[in-house]
Each structure stands twice: as structure tokens, then as C-alpha cells.
Amino acid sequence: MTQTRNLIDENGKRTDGRTVDELRTIKITVGRVKNADGSAFIEFGKNKIVAAVYGPREVHPKHMAQPDRCVLRCRYHMSPFSTDTRKNPAPSRREVEISKVMREALEPALMLEDYPRAAIDVFVEVLQSDGGSRCAGITAAAVALADAGINMRDLVAACAAGKVDDKIVLDINDTEDKEGGADMPVAYMPRLEQVTLLQLDGKLTPDQFNECIDKAIGGCKMVYEIQKQALMQKYFGNETELKEEIQQ
Amino acid sequence: MSASKRSTIIVEHLRKQQMWDALARGKRLDGRDFNEQRPLEIELDVIKKANGSARVKLGDSEVVAGVKVETGEPFEGLENKGALIVSAEVLPTASPHVEPGPPDEDVVELARVVDRGVRESEMIDLDQLVLVPGKTVYIIFVDCSVVNADGNLFDATSYAVVASLLSAKLPVFEMQDDKVVDTGNMQPMPITTVPVSITAARIGDYVLIDPNSEEEACMDARITITTADEGFCAIQKGFTGSFTVDQIKKAAETARIKGEAVRARLKELTGKNG
Numbered sequence: 001m002t003q004t005r006n007l008i009d010e011n012g013k014r015t016d017g018r019t020v021d022e023l024r025t026i027k028i029t030v031g032r033v034k035n036a037d038g039s040a041f042i043e044f045g046k047n048k049i050v051a052a053v054y055g056p057r058e059v060h061p062k063h064m065a066q067p068d069r070c071v072l073r074c075r076y077h078m079s080p081f082s083t084d085t086r087k088n089p090a091p092s093r094r095e096v097e098i099s100k101v102m103r104e105a106l107e108p109a110l111m112l113e114d115y116p117r118a119a120i121d122v123f124v125e126v127l128q129s130d131g132g133s134r135c136a137g138i139t140a141a142a143v144a145l146a147d148a149g150i151n152m153r154d155l156v157a158a159c160a161a162g163k164v165d166d167k168i169v170l171d172i173n174d175t176e177d178k179e180g181g182a183d184m185p186v187a188y189m190p191r192l193e194q195v196t197l198l199q200l201d202g203k204l205t206p207d208q209f210n211e212c213i214d215k216a217i218g219g220c221k222m223v224y225e226i227q228k229q230a231l232m233q234k235y236f237g238n239e240t241e242l243k244e245e246i247q248q
Numbered sequence: 249m250s251a252s253k254r255s256t257i258i259v260e261h262l263r264k265q266q267m268w269d270a271l272a273r274g275k276r277l278d279g280r281d282f283n284e285q286r287p288l289e290i291e292l293d294v295i296k297k298a299n300g301s302a303r304v305k306l307g308d309s310e311v312v313a314g315v316k317v318e319t320g321e322p323f324e325g326l327e328n329k330g331a332l333i334v335s336a337e338v339l340p341t342a343s344p345h346v347e348p349g350p351p352d353e354d355v356v357e358l359a360r361v362v363d364r365g366v367r368e369s370e371m372i373d374l375d376q377l378v379l380v381p382g383k384t385v386y387i388i389f390v391d392c393s394v395v396n397a398d399g400n401l402f403d404a405t406s407y408a409v410v411a412s413l414l415s416a417k418l419p420v421f422e423m424q425d426d427k428v429v430d431t432g433n434m435q436p437m438p439i440t441t442v443p444v445s446i447t448a449a450r451i452g453d454y455v456l457i458d459p460n461s462e463e464e465a466c467m468d469a470r471i472t473i474t475t476a477d478e479g480f481c482a483i484q485k486g487f488t489g490s491f492t493v494d495q496i497k498k499a500a501e502t503a504r505i506k507g508e509a510v511r512a513r514l515k516e517l518t519g520k521n522g
Binding site (some may be wrong): 100 | 251253254271353356367368447465478479481482485489491492493497501
């Protein structure tokens with residue numbers, strides 16, 4: 001990818017006015033899909049993504065069931081109107097791959113051995129896309145799984161870092177993804193200190209690689225706090241009230 | 249939809265125990281060290297009908313790759329660049345567990361990860377592959393067939409793609425009266441760098457490169473790291489487990505060192521120096 005214009009100005013501001021260490025605005029609403037066992041709606045910059053969890057429930061077709069653990073099924077899909085040019089609604093190879101890496105990113109957090117012969121289905125629908133929709137999708141899916149009351153070892157928080165104008169920046173947006181130098185999405189379980197998703201496209205020197213992964217994990221930790229807050233908001237109401245309660 | 253599944257290859261409990269015992273002693277069941285690849289054989293120009301081809305054997309994993317060059321319209325948004333399309337197929341010959349039919353998610357991932365390594369390294373200078381800007385460009389297809397599968401298809405396929413591209417000759421096309429004409433002449437492929445992937449598997453607390461199928465059946469997580477001359481260009485963590493940051497950084501360092509050796513092999517074999 002060759003870059004044609006500067007994406008960071010002389011004041012260190014990016015195309016959307018952020019600094020290199022700043023996340024886009026993230027808002028998570030828990031339980032937006034009434035019929036689902038757990039759900040979350042995330043606005044991650046311009047991304048608007050809904051994640052719904054059904055299960056644990058009976059597996060269909062039955063032969064997919066496993067005698068000692070639960071089957072996790074995951075679908076990442078983009079709505080035809082979510083992109084600049086209409087996206088064909090049939091699942092693309094990109095969506096097949098993202099569904100797979102998303103499942104693999106969530107699976108380490110789940111205690112699937114607690115639900116033998118059952119299935120948990122995670123549906124992630126991108127209604128409006130911006131850069132980093134897989135990270136936003138994983139973040140929302142983890143919250144939805146927690147909302148569904150699935151036994152979990154930790155939440156999975158995801159955030160990308162990348163290279164723009166030869167600088168390592170946090171949480172790259174659509175423009176930076178298309179015109180910038182590198183994109184590294186990371187999913188992380190902060191309490192267990194485990195990386196569950198790591199991808200990279202674009203060139204990085206060894207030093208930039210280390211800086212990039214550290215920055216992405218820093219971003220994941222910030223996302224983690226927002227996830228926890230969103231869950232607290234639903235289950236304990238206002239967080240400040242809760243803190244006061246704890247202090248008393 | 250992506251669903252969790254069990255390995256189709258079952259490793260007996262006793263064999264697993266043997267593997268873990270060996271790993272605890274710093275060895276693997278086939279006698280290799282953790283950072284030791286299986287023997288790598290590369291044979292060039294095995295398919296005369298292709299513009300370039302290679303047969304790669306990594307241990308018992310065997311992949312044939314062929315390059316075919318055509319002309320056509322450029323990709324949307326990349327009007328002034330040639331197109332490069334890498335595909336991969338695991339043939340029903342490859343193992344008793346493969347059935348003919350549309351590619352499953354593992355094969356889609358394989359093709360996309362190999363494609364990403366070549367694409368992101370900018371191995372081929374696509375700017376030089378334009379006939380009429382915005383209208384007609386060279387389209388380079390690299391198609392891979394996995395003939396025999398014994399683990400680490402990512403690296404075996406990636407080496408086959410790179411070797412076939414390095415050995416490929418580009419037909420010289422010309423525009424005559426708005427039509428593409430094959431002049432019958434050949435030119436070298438515009439190569440800028442040589443990407444090399446190194447895949448590692450984590451089994452328990454041990455991280456080992458180039459896992460065979462038995463090791464893959466026991467692994468917790470996998471990571472494929474592609475390096476080019478200047479540094480890293482593509483990464484894919486795969487499988488259901490996780491890595492610590494420390495394990496990833498160590499794997500990246502190993503990928504750089506081991507990748508350099510494979511890169512030197514590829515360059516020497518094809519007589520290309522960059």
C-alpha cells in the first residue's frame with residue numbers, strides 16, 4: 001500500500017482529529033435485542049454493530065453435538081447497506097475468515113465444558129462499517145455472551161493498532177486502514193493476559209512490531225473498562241451510585 | 249457460520265503422553281528441536297504449461313503451485329495496478345479426511361493467509377503490470393494444490409507460491425488497435441522482495457515451529473508470521489487457544505531468523521537477489 005497524502009498533521013492530529021493514542025468514541029448498550037439470551041449494541045467510531053447470543057440450546061443438526069462440551073458457532077456478517085458500495089449479502093470469503101477468527105478469539109474465554117451436548121450461537125451483524133469492525137464485533141460479542149449468563153474466564157476486548165505516516169497509532173479508522181501502512185487487530189483477555197486474536201497486514205520493522213502490539217494491548221485494556229461499565233450499567237444501574245454503595 | 253469442531257486426526261492418549269514427555273525434555277517425537285523445520289525440498293518449473301511453477305515438500309506435506317498470466321480489468325480502487333490472485337485448494341488426494349467439494353473455512357483461511365503474505369510484502373511490483381491505465385492490466389493467478397497434507401500447510405503453500413513466482417516468466421503483451429496481443433516474448437517478473445512465512449504451534453507452554461499433523465492435532469494455538477527483507481508484513485493467529493505477548497514476541501524473533509534462512513534458499517535456487 002502506497003500512501004498518497006499525510007494522514008497525521010503537523011499538530012499530531014489524525015484525519016478525525018484524534019491523537020495517536022486516542023480511541024474512537026465507544027458506546028456499548030447491553031440487552032438491546034429482546035428475544036436473544038444475551039445481546040449488545042456497539043458504536044465504535046462510525047461502526048454500528050449488533051451482537052446477539054442464543055444458547056446454550058439444543059444443537060441442530062444433532063450430529064454436530066459433542067458429548068463433553070458445547071459447540072460454539074459464530075457468524076460475522078455485513079449488511080448490504082453497511083458499506084460505501086453495496087455489499088453482496090452472500091457471505092464473502094472475508095466474512096468466512098472473520099467468522100472463524102472471531103470464534104477462535106472468543107472460545108478461550110468460554111467454559112464450554114460446562115454445557116455438554118449444547119450449542120451457543122453468536123451472531124454479529126455489521127449495520128454500518130468503519131475500520132476495525134472485527135474488533136468492534138468481538139468486543140460486542142463478548143459483552144453479549146456475558147449478558148447471556150454464559151460461564152466465562154474473562155471478557156475478550158479487542159482493538160487494533162497500525163502504522164500511519166510511519167507512526168504507530170491506536171485504533172485505526174477506515175481512511176487510515178485503506179490509505180495507511182499497516183493494520184494489526186488484536187483481541188485480548190486482560191485478566192488472564194492472553195492474546196486470542198492477532199492479525200497483521202502491512203509492513204512493520206521489528207521495533208515497530210513490538211510497539212504496535214503493546215499499543216494495541218493498551219487499547220484492549222481501555223475497551224475492557226468500557227465493556228465492564230456497560231455490563232455494570234445494565235445489572236447494577238448507575239455506576240457512581242454503585243461505587244457509593246460499595247464504599248458504605 | 250463458523251462452528252467449533254474436533255480435530256479429525258485422533259492422537260492416542262499414550263502417544264500424547266509421549267509427546268508431552270518429549271517436549272519436557274526439549275525434544276519432539278520426530279527428534280527435531282523446537283526451532284527446527286522439517287526438510288524442505290523445492291523443485292522449480294515442474295509444470296511446463298504454466299508461466300511459472302514449483303513443487304514444495306515440507307516434510308511430508310506436498311504442494312504444487314502454478315502461475316498463469318492473463319490480462320483483464322483492474323480491481324476497483326486499484327485502477328493503476330496489475331492484479332495478483334492467490335488461491336489454494338486441498339485436494340482429496342491429500343488425506344483420508346478431505347472430501348471433494350467447496351472449500352471449508354480452514355481452506356479459505358489457508359488461501360487468504362498465503363495471499364496476504366505475498367500481497368502485503370509487495371513482492372510483485374504491480375505498478376509495472378499496467379497496459380492501459382484503468383482499463384487493461386496484467387492479472388497474475390497463482391493457484392496451489394495441496395497434494396499431500398502432513399501439517400503446516402500454511403508454510404508449504406506459501407513457499408510454493410513464492411518459488412513459483414520467482415521462477416515465473418511474464419509474457420510480453422502489447423496493445424494493438426485496442427486489442428491485447430501476445431508478442432511471444434518473455435520478460436522477468438518484477439520482483440521487489442521475498443516473503444517467507446514461519447508457522448509455530450503452542451502445545452501447553454511450548455512453542456514449536458513447523459508442526460506436523462500429529463502435533464497440530466495436539467496444539468492449543470497456532471501463529472503464522474510472514475517476514476520480507478525489511479521486517480514483518482503479515483500475521484495470523486489461528487486455532488482456538490491463546491498466546492501470551494511474550495510468546496508472540498519470541499515467535500516473531502524466531503520467524504525472522506528462520507525466515508532469513510528460507511529466504512536465502514529461495515533466492516539461491518531461483519538466482520534472484522531481491
